Amino acid sequence: MEDVVIKTSGLTKDYGKGRGVFEIDLEVHKGEVFGFVGTNGSGKTTTIRNMMGFIRPDRGISAVNGLDSWKESAGIMKHVSYVPGEIAFPALKTGTEFLKTQAKYLGVTDFGYMNHVIEILQLDPTANLKRMSKGMKQKTAIVAALMGEKEILVLDEPTTGLDPLMREAFLGLVREEKQKGHTIFMSSYIFEEIEAVCDRVAMIKDGRIIDTVSLYDLRHPAVKNFIIEFGEAGEKQRFLQNTEFSAESRDEKSLTVQCRTSQLDALFLSLKDCQITNLQEIHRSLQQQFMSAYKEGLAQNGNN
Ligand SMILES: Nc1ncnc2c1ncn2[C@@H]1O[C@H](COP(=O)(O)OP(=O)(O)OP(=O)(O)O)[C@@H](O)[C@H]1O
Numbered sequence: 001m002e003d004v005v006i007k008t009s010g011l012t013k014d015y016g017k018g019r020g021v022f023e024i025d026l027e028v029h030k031g032e033v034f035g036f037v038g039t040n041g042s043g044k045t046t047t048i049r050n051m052m053g054f055i056r057p058d059r060g061i062s063a064v065n066g067l068d069s070w071k072e073s074a075g076i077m078k079h080v081s082y083v084p085g086e087i088a089f090p091a092l093k094t095g096t097e098f099l100k101t102q103a104k105y106l107g108v109t110d111f112g113y114m115n116h117v118i119e120i121l122q123l124d125p126t127a128n129l130k131r132m133s134k135g136m137k138q139k140t141a142i143v144a145a146l147m148g149e150k151e152i153l154v155l156d157e158p159t160t161g162l163d164p165l166m167r168e169a170f171l172g173l174v175r176e177e178k179q180k181g182h183t184i185f186m187s188s189y190i191f192e193e194i195e196a197v198c199d200r201v202a203m204i205k206d207g208r209i210i211d212t213v214s215l216y217d218l219r220h221p222a223v224k225n226f227i228i229e230f231g232e233a234g235e236k237q238r239f240l241q242n243t244e245f246s247a248e249s250r251d252e253k254s255l256t257v258q259c260r261t262s263q264l265d266a267l268f269l270s271l272k273d274c275q276i277t278n279l280q281e282i283h284r285s286l287q288q289q290f291m292s293a294y295k296e297g298l299a300q301n302g303n304n
Pocket residue numbers: 015019020021038039040041042043044045046047085189
C-alpha cells in the first residue's frame with residue numbers, strides 16, 4: 001500500500017527463553033494514530049527499538065518511510081520524533097539548557113510550537129534536570145520530541161508519570177498532531193487513553209501480535225446490545241413474549257436485547273407503545289477486546 005509509513009514484516013528479536021518479539025507484522029498508514037498495547041514485558045519497547053533502528057532484528061524487516069530501520073536509521077531520524085520509554089538526559093543543568101541543545105540539534109529556530117507544548121503540559125523547564133520529578137522528566141522529553149514538528153511520532157509509553165489531567169492534556173496534543181496529518185505510533189498499557197485517540201490498535205502478548213482492531217469497528221459493531229428498562233414489569237414481560245429479537249431478562253423491569261444495526265428501526269418500532277425509562281447501548285471496550293483475544297490465545301495454546 002502506498003500510504004504505509006511504518007511497516008514491519010516477520011520482525012523477530014529473540015532474547016531466548018521465550019523473551020523478545022516474534023513475527024511482528026504491522027502496517028501504519030499516513031495520518032493514522034496507531035496504538036500498541038500489551039502488558040509489562042510483552043515486547044512493546046523491543047518492537048519500537050527495532051523500528052527506530054537501535055537494535056538489529058534476528059529476522060524480518062522494519063521500515064519507516066520506505067527506509068530500512070537498521071540500515072538507514074540516520075535517514076529515518078530526519079522524519080521521526082521519538083519519546084523513549086526510559087528517559088536518560090545528558091549531563092546538563094536545567095531543562096531549558098537541554099531543550100536549547102535539542103533545538104540546535106533539530107535545527108529549530110521558531111520556538112512558537114515548543115512554547116505551546118510547554119504551556120499545554122504546564123512544564124517549568126527552568127528546573128534542575130536531575131531534581132525533576134518523573135512527570136516533569138516525561139514532560140521535558142515530550143517537549144524535546146514534539147518541538148521538531150516531524151511528520152512521524154514514535155512514542156513509547158509517553159504518559160508514564162503524568163497525572164490524569166496531564167494525560168488528558170497530552171492526548172490533546174496527539175489530536176493536534178493528527179490534525180496536521182502527522183502519523184503517530186504510540187505504545188501504552190492504559191487502554192482508555194489508546195481508546196481515546198487511536199484509529200487502530202495492535203495488541204501484543206508474549207512477543208506476538210494477538211489482535212489488531214479498528215476503533216471505528218469496535219464502536220460500530222454489526223450487532224449491538226442494549227439494556228432496556230421498562231416503566232412496568234408487565235410491559236417488559238409482554239415485550240419478552242412477543243419480540244423476535246434475542247432478549248434476556250436482567251431484573252424485574254429491565255432486559256438486554258441483541259439487535260443487528262440494520263434492524264434498529266424494527267427494534268425501536270416494536271418499543272413505540274412501551275413506556276421506556278432507560279435505554280443504554282452496551283459498548284465493548286478495548287480492554288474487553290484484549291481480554292478475549294488474550295483468552296483465545298491461551299485456549300489455542302492449550303493452557304486454558
Ligand atoms: N536486551 C535484552 N536482553 C534480554 N532480554 C531482553 C532485552 N530487552 C528486552 N528483553 C526481554 O524481552 C521481553 C520484552 O521486553 P520489552 O521491554 O520489549 O517489553 P515492554 O512491553 O516494553 O514492557 P514494559 O511495559 O514493562 O516496558 C521481556 O521479557 C524483556 O525482559
